[in-house]
Amino acid sequence: MKTLAEVDALAARAHAGQTDKIGVPYVEHVRAVAAGLAPLGPHLAMAGLLHDVIEDTDWTAERLRAAGIPDRVVEIVEAVTNRPGTTYEEKIRQITRDRDATLVKIADNAHNSRADRAAALPPDRRERLAAKYRAARELLWAAADPEDVTTILRVVNPGLLEERTP
Template sequence: MPSPILAEVDALAARAHAGQHDRIGVPYIEHVRAVAAGVAAFGTGLQMAALLHDVLEDTPTGPDELLAAGVPAAVVATVRRVTREPGTDYRTMLLDIVGDQAATLVKIADNAHNSRADRAAQLPEADRARLAERYRDARAVLWPAVAESDLRTVLAVVNPALLAELD
């Protein structure tokens, strides 16, 4: 089966996340599209992984279904790498992710989008503070695992305000 084009993977992600909304009430597909935009400079495969990065964790879709839909095995492997398995502590997951360049870039884009001030401002204060700390701690693990130029490429698209943390 030929690999799907990016638009087909976007449609697959949209179907999988249909009816889902993020913590601030925005359709969830907008989050995964923002993450995909952040990694666009690194190729179509990484964009596909970004579009699908929460499918295994947040929908009934399994890896075999992705493979059956023609999603390349390398893309599915990246999606699996960024998927938090039940019972796995968040930091342990991050330490596993940084062993894979593609997964690290997807997770950096995910973290950057989740860290946007305009999004955080819409959360209750207790959630805002807790999540800000979680995302800051994650950046301390993720950012050193990639070249600064790659990090800047992702942040410039997804959350330019985070570039100030590099300077």
């Protein structure tokens, strides 16, 4: 089995040269997602590191398995990967059927929702994405253990803790 450090190196190689929507090296996003998941176990942290690798690189599920990535980690990555013809809301609903995929998507959503990251976007895009991510959080948080959500948010985006209902 791959170590977390080996999976981090794989993610760094896979996303080499890519930047996110605000121009930051893409690997920083997947590392932030993984950091929020690390307290919940190494498989979730690995899935956080790899959550966009099938969607945004030439890596496939088969190639991940051949590289020694555990089957469960690959399953989680597949569960959060966009599929043509599936709306974003339907994707989120499908993700909520899998506890671990839900937690990965919560961490992804939390990092994408950080105020410091959103501030770098044009106002119209910032508002559109904020509404999209807020709607997704309603579904995702309802499907997850509240303690797990809090654990993730404390690391990835503490500002969202205020949004949580008691």
